[in-house]
Amino acid sequence: MxxxxxxxxxxxxxxxxxxxxxxxxxxxxxxxxxxxxxxxxxxxxxxxxxxxxxxxxxxxxxxxxxxxxxxxxxxxxxxxxxxxxxxxxxxxxxxxxxxxxxxxxxxxxxxxxxxxxxxxxxxxxxxxxxxxxxxxxxFFKRVTQGLPLVTLKLATTLDGKIATGTGESRWITGAFARRAVHLMRMTHDAVMVGSGTVLADDPDLTVRDMGPVHQPVRVVVDSGLRTCPKGRLGQTARQNPVWILHAAGADGHDWAAAEAELLAVPLRAGHLDLRAGLAALANKGVTRVFCEGGAGLASALIAAGLVDDLVTFTAGAVIGAEGLPAVGALGLAALVDAPRLRLVSQMAVGGDVQTNWRFD
Missing domain, CATH: 3.40.140.10 (Cytidine Deaminase, domain 2)
Structure with missing residues (x-):
């Protein structure tokens, strides 16, 4: 049979x-x-x-x-x-x-x-x-809603911190967790970060140590073009695409000279309209976005109801109240207003714990 x-x-x-x-x-x-x-x-x-x-x-x-x-x-x-x-x-x-x-x-x-x-x-x-x-x-979300699927990744200590009070964050999680993140980058069309992460970490955001693979588009949410194209992203933009979501009329650094693609996005309450930004990505064909922070972008996406999946990597370490939180302010006054997620799976990854959640 x-x-x-x-x-x-x-x-x-x-x-x-x-x-x-x-x-x-x-x-x-x-x-x-x-x-x-x-x-x-x-x-x-x-x-x-x-x-x-x-x-x-x-x-x-x-x-x-x-x-x-x-x-x-x-x-x-x-x-x-x-x-x-x-x-x-x-x-x-x-x-x-x-x-x-x-x-x-x-x-x-x-x-x-x-x-x-x-x-x-x-x-x-x-x-x-x-x-x-x-x-x-x-794919289904892009066709039916005009938006890509958004997976938010957070790597934190047990008390939910992503860095010390001085900004030190390398490395909170171990090598196995970092390798798992590279595998996740490889299964998404685009990797997205905020301008604060670029300024603090000068990330590369490519898939590394996996052999010759298809690289995701690297997206920076940078309303005023305050990040500098002389960093790792700008230096490699000709080899692996970099797209900048920015406010119309921004007069900061010249990313166009680095051959990054500039996508103007309207402002909402003084900040980039992230829904419009994601719609711009979907309009260019993107179906899956892997967001790697930082805390301000994470909170803005959650507050706007734009996150579909949350992946956390939790290390067996404690930083304390002076550490930087994984998610910025959400403006919640009551516990009942806190976003609730559904647990999908959990597993040990080296010495860390990976937990997969879904916003339903």
Whole structure:
């Protein structure tokens, strides 16, 4: 008896290889099974082409005829740079398609399933749907809300501090936690920090010690362009993209000369409108943003309801009241007004503890 769930889980594992590498496209996986044997498999490639189905079909060749396909997202139905994958599956002779979830993109949105059925292909929808929805939450949010998925990362002591009173923060957490952060950067389209973090730490924000990998866009929220392009970000902007969210008319440092991309964002109550800033990123195709602070940006994003996931790395250390808090002021007067999160998972990472939370 065929274990349909196992084959779709295999396709989901393949799809996850595309996270952070395929935007603005979704990360999709496809497995082709013929007479109980896997004859083709694929996942969306860097930049979004070729699609997972095309990869699997090319690998299977003639063995695709009569095969069953397990696809993590409804096959596309529109002509873009490549023909519709729904046509490709039916023309190759695939007889049965298990599809995890419907594509919310208006160009697809049920049309791919309809094309397959019209061609005589049996279609079953909803297999491992929840897992598929979680995998592509960023893509779905960009399509339906015009915003990217935002994951906020905080590395703190047991008492919630990110630095000593003098600003010393390297390193609160250990090497294993820092490596886990690099893995997370690799699965996001963009890494975002505030100008205070750039001024204090002169970060690089690239994925390091992972071999040759696709690098995320590095985004700085810097309303007045007060950060200097002579730092690490500016020196490497020609190799790995740097985007600056700033206020219109800002007359600070000239990031354009470093070949950074400047994105003007309106102000709200004297500060950058972060919702508008994230919408600007989504408009450029970004689906997943990994925010690494600092405290002011973290509190502003939380207060605006713009954080989807929170990842904390907690070290077995205590700094005390003179230390710098991980999150700035939220203006709360009552405990009932405090944002509440749902615990997703927790694990030891070296000598630290990683906890994954979700804002529902």
């Amino acid at each position: 065929t274990d349909h769930h196992a084959h779709m889980r295999h396709a989901l594992q393949l799809a996850s290889r595309g996270l952070g590498r395929v935007w603005p496209n979704p990360a999709v996986g496809c497995v082709l099974l013929n007479e109980g044997r896997i004859v083709g498999r694929g996942w969306t490639q860097v930049g979004g082409r070729p699609h997972a189905e095309r990869m699997a079909l090319d690998q299977a060749g003639g063995l695709a005829r009569g095969a069953t396909a397990y696809v993590t997202l409804e096959p596309c139905a529109h002509h873009g740079k490549t023909p519709p994958c729904a046509n490709g599956l039916s023309e190759a002779g695939v007889s049965h398609v298990f599809s995890a979830v419907t594509d919310p993109d208006p160009r697809v949105a049920g049309k791919g399933h309809a094309m397959l059925r019209a061609a005589g292909v049996v279609v079953d929808e909803g297999l491992c749907a929840e897992d598929a929805q979680i995998l592509n939450r960023g």
